[in-house]
Amino acid sequence: MANIQKYFEQFDEDIRLKRFDENQMLREKRDAIHRRLREKFEAMRRAGADIPSFETFNQGSYQMGTGIQPAEGGEYDIDVGLRFNCDQTKYSNPVALKQVVADALEGHTSIPTRMRRSCVTVYYKQNGEQAYHVDLAVYVYAHANSSRLVIAKGEHGSGLGDRKWEESSPQELCDWVENRFSNKEEEAQFLRVIRALKRWKTEKFKTDGQNAPSGIGLTVAAGQWFVPSIKRPFSGPIAFDDRTAMRAFVDRMVREFHLAGHKTDGSSLYRLEVRVPVVPHGDIFERMTSGQMSTFRDRLIQLRDQLDAVEHELDPVDACTRMLKEFGEAFPVPDKSKTGAVRGIATTTSGTSA
Amino acid sequence: MESLLLTDGGRREFLRGLIRMDGYEIGVRVELPPTFPLCLAKVFIDSISPRVERRPHILTDGRLCIEAESDLLLDVHDPWGILRETLVRAHRLLHQILTGDRAAEFARELISYWKGSPRGLPVPCFVAPDDRPRLTKALYFEELLLAVADDPREPARFSPDFSRLPPCTLRNAIYIPIDPLAGDPAFHPDKLATLSELRKYVRALPSRDGRVLDKLLGRSGKHSPLVILGVRRPEGERALVGIQFHDTRGGHPLAHEGNGGSVEKIELQRRDAPFLASRGGADPHLRGRKVLLAGCGAVGGYLAMALARAGVGSLTLVDGDVFELANTYRHVCGIARNGMPKVFGLRQEIERLVPYITVSPYQQRLEAFLHERPQTLDSHDLVIAALGNPTIELELNRRIWSSHRNAPALFCWLEPLGLGGHALLTHGRASQSPARGCLECLYDHPVRGAALENLAAFAKPGEAYTRDSFGCGGRYLPFGDLDAQNTAQLTARLALRVLRGEVEGAPLQSWKGDARAFLQAGYEVTSRYESQTGAFAETLAYIRPDCAVCQT
Ligand SMILES: [Zn+2]
Numbered sequence: 079m080a081n082i083q084k085y086f087e088q089f090d091e092d093i094r095l096k097r098f099d100e101n102q103m104l105r106e107k108r109d110a111i112h113r114r115l116r117e118k119f120e121a122m123r124r125a126g127a128d129i130p131s132f133e134t135f136n137q138g139s140y141q142m143g144t145g146i147q148p149a150e151g152g153e154y155d156i157d158v159g160l161r162f163n164c165d166q167t168k169y170s171n172p173v174a175l176k177q178v179v180a181d182a183l184e185g186h187t188s189i190p191t192r193m194r195r196s197c198v199t200v201y202y203k204q205n206g207e208q209a210y211h212v213d214l215a216v217y218v219y220a221h222a223n224s225s226r227l228v229i230a231k232g233e234h235g236s237g238l239g240d241r242k243w244e245e246s247s248p249q250e251l252c253d254w255v256e257n258r259f260s261n262k263e264e265e266a267q268f269l270r271v272i273r274a275l276k277r278w279k280t281e282k283f284k285t286d287g288q289n290a291p292s293g294i295g296l297t298v299a300a301g302q303w304f305v306p307s308i309k310r311p312f313s314g315p316i317a318f319d320d321r322t323a324m325r326a327f328v329d330r331m332v333r334e335f336h337l338a339g340h341k342t343d344g345s346s347l348y349r350l351e352v353r354v355p356v357v358p359h360g361d362i363f364e365r366m367t368s369g370q371m372s373t374f375r376d377r378l379i380q381l382r383d384q385l386d387a388v389e390h391e392l393d394p395v396d397a398c399t400r401m402l403k404e405f406g407e408a409f410p411v412p413d414k415s416k417t418g419a420v421r422g423i424a425t426t427t428s429g430t431s432a
Numbered sequence: 433m434e435s436l437l438l439t440d441g442g443r444r445e446f447l448r449g450l451i452r453m454d455g456y457e458i459g460v461r462v463e464l465p466p467t468f469p470l471c472l473a474k475v476f477i478d479s480i481s482p483r484v485e486r487r488p489h490i491l492t493d494g495r496l497c498i499e500a501e502s503d504l505l506l507d508v509h510d511p512w513g514i515l516r517e518t519l520v521r522a523h524r525l526l527h528q529i530l531t532g533d534r535a536a537e538f539a540r541e542l543i544s545y546w547k548g549s550p551r552g553l554p555v556p557c558f559v560a561p562d563d564r565p566r567l568t569k570a571l572y573f574e575e576l577l578l579a580v581a582d583d584p585r586e587p588a589r590f591s592p593d594f595s596r597l598p599p600c601t602l603r604n605a606i607y608i609p610i611d612p613l614a615g616d617p618a619f620h621p622d623k624l625a626t627l628s629e630l631r632k633y634v635r636a637l638p639s640r641d642g643r644v645l646d647k648l649l650g651r652s653g654k655h656s657p658l659v660i661l662g663v664r665r666p667e668g669e670r671a672l673v674g675i676q677f678h679d680t681r682g683g684h685p686l687a688h689e690g691n692g693g694s695v696e697k698i699e700l701q702r703r704d705a706p707f708l709a710s711r712g713g714a715d716p717h718l719r720g721r722k723v724l725l726a727g728c729g730a731v732g733g734y735l736a737m738a739l740a741r742a743g744v745g746s747l748t749l750v751d752g753d754v755f756e757l758a759n760t761y762r763h764v765c766g767i768a769r770n771g772m773p774k775v776f777g778l779r780q781e782i783e784r785l786v787p788y789i790t791v792s793p794y795q796q797r798l799e800a801f802l803h804e805r806p807q808t809l810d811s812h813d814l815v816i817a818a819l820g821n822p823t824i825e826l827e828l829n830r831r832i833w834s835s836h837r838n839a840p841a842l843f844c845w846l847e848p849l850g851l852g853g854h855a856l857l858t859h860g861r862a863s864q865s866p867a868r869g870c871l872e873c874l875y876d877h878p879v880r881g882a883a884l885e886n887l888a889a890f891a892k893p894g895e896a897y898t899r900d901s902f903g904c905g906g907r908y909l910p911f912g913d914l915d916a917q918n919t920a921q922l923t924a925r926l927a928l929r930v931l932r933g934e935v936e937g938a939p940l941q942s943w944k945g946d947a948r949a950f951l952q953a954g955y956e957v958t959s960r961y962e963s964q965t966g967a968f969a970e971t972l973a974y975i976r977p978d979c980a981v982c983q984t
Contacts, residue, residue, distance in 0.1 A: 313960035432820035
């Protein structure tokens, strides 16, 4: 194969987003929301409302280092945690607390704030168009004198069973992802492959986004099964092989699916179960239907086969073109002229003489 | 200051004076050669009174042999000092001549007193002196003595001149080791050329050797008998001189008191392998070693010659190619063997220049050679590949590792445009099994599915460095003769250390050249080239714990 590692890294360079600490725009949005809530709550308290104090904390892909630029037409998605200093007995209906947050932010931007099942979402415009949104997850403490958190689940119209405080360990999950690999090269490859797979699922589920596996689902799966592929030759730089590492991980996921039944047309249904490594240890893909899961599996198989085909392409142009089909237009394809003559895998130039 | 009228009409100035020492009065003449002070002054002994008959270190023209000048460093800014110290040295030597052990000095200088025989040229001698009387052979053309040799085939092998001679007659000669100093405090070389005196030294042999000699004397032919004397010097080793008996009466003149004959001094020129090797800086012990060299191109050519000159006794050459004019400027054979198969041309060139080596040429590709002779890797002491073809070299590497009995192997190769060269030893001796590390360790895919790369490379892999030479199949890697010599030298040094059992492990050695020409051609170097600080590097770091060849 033409060695496409440098194109892989170029692709990552183009799609990756910096973490909170390095990303001023993210910090500003987060801090503006924080100020807005603080001011609103203060005013409400002066009017006699009983609203507990809160802190914000970073969670989600930006914190883990798996954040990517939205694909063409997509939106930035910022995750912020709101931790209220009370226990769950104060709000028997978690939607009530989410409503307080949503109300406080109403009018913060020109687009109405929306309450969703696991968060409150604030939308932002850029150049007159909706450009990104901030998902605010609302947490309280599970018990008085406990440091364990519960997250507010449910929205207006949710059945009673869907409105609940659910055990959650957002920071522990971040820590788990961040500490998967202590070696910095291995961690870098781990994160590059996750980011690429997140872009891949955005591309592959462009028309049916609601059926896509979540980014955090891919991240946790990678945390379980990713094996780095890095060579350290006795001379020269470290050689990353992201394609091989990704291929192995995708293959592992495919093999982890199990038969879960049959569709009415007789075709098989599969499920992939990935246990969250922190409390509450649920299946990260539990909300996906078996039909969605089976589609996910089919597309993983396509990806694996495409990665195999890439391995056997002689010309980097052809190899990158295959990658582009899976990962979208952001994957760079070199000019024919730049790659020069096509050289073999098994028949290369030796550069030696005697 | 006096002056001397020279025979050619010139004049030379000299100082004349008298030295009194040790009860002698010595007339001394000191002459400054025209090249003085680049050399010592010449000191001549004109007279010694009272007369001393046999005086070592004084040549026939009276010149005193002050120490050999070649290992002196003269301070030309101090000519007076040089002159003064010349006289001090002369004084010291005279004292030694007049009072010291003259017999020992004569034994030491024997060869120089054996000169001046009327025959003119010394006779080539292929006799290795030892401590027992024995027969050796003399080669005659009619009555002309051409050579003496323990093995009569050696003169022809030594020099092509001998092989062109008409058939020679082979006669027995007798080698006799003598120790004249043991019983004669008044030894002088002239005594060896006197039949009666010579008999005394021969009779002084230990009785066992005497009995052996008596038998040999009885067997020597009717023709004028030849004796080679191995004369023991004070330091223990033996000098060789010859004696040809003429006009013999009775049997061998040394066999019986009653036999007679006249004596002719024969000056011998030693050409035996141990003598030449040790005098020429070669290692006599390497004569028994067998090296297989695959690839007789630029590097292989120099390598073969270097090993021959180091004293390796047996070389097997394998190469299927024929010398072409394109090889002219970077092959040890130059233009001399154009059109010949490389193995035969190289053999001729080696045999033309170096004696005592057996070169076995095989004009075929290494793969074919190994296929026909599967035992060959076991029957050599070292295998060297200078093929410039990593595919075949990796195959050789695998074959070498297929049996623990196989010889160590050395791989060497060149980088383009003077960037450097490398030598890798594998399958060498380690304390238990062959030391880990092999050519396979060096070749790896940077990413899965990518092409193999040589991890030692100085030139960025994947680039085509060969140039087109106006024709189909005529691509070549640009490098110069000195690059080939450098790589050959690196490899040869490592090879000799391997043959002497001095190398542990499987080192990779690299020499780093100047990158200017390479960079000017628009190419890129590897980080290994950049990170190497000196011109030379040796490493074991290349060894891969997961190597499929050497770690199984
Ligand atoms: Zn190896």
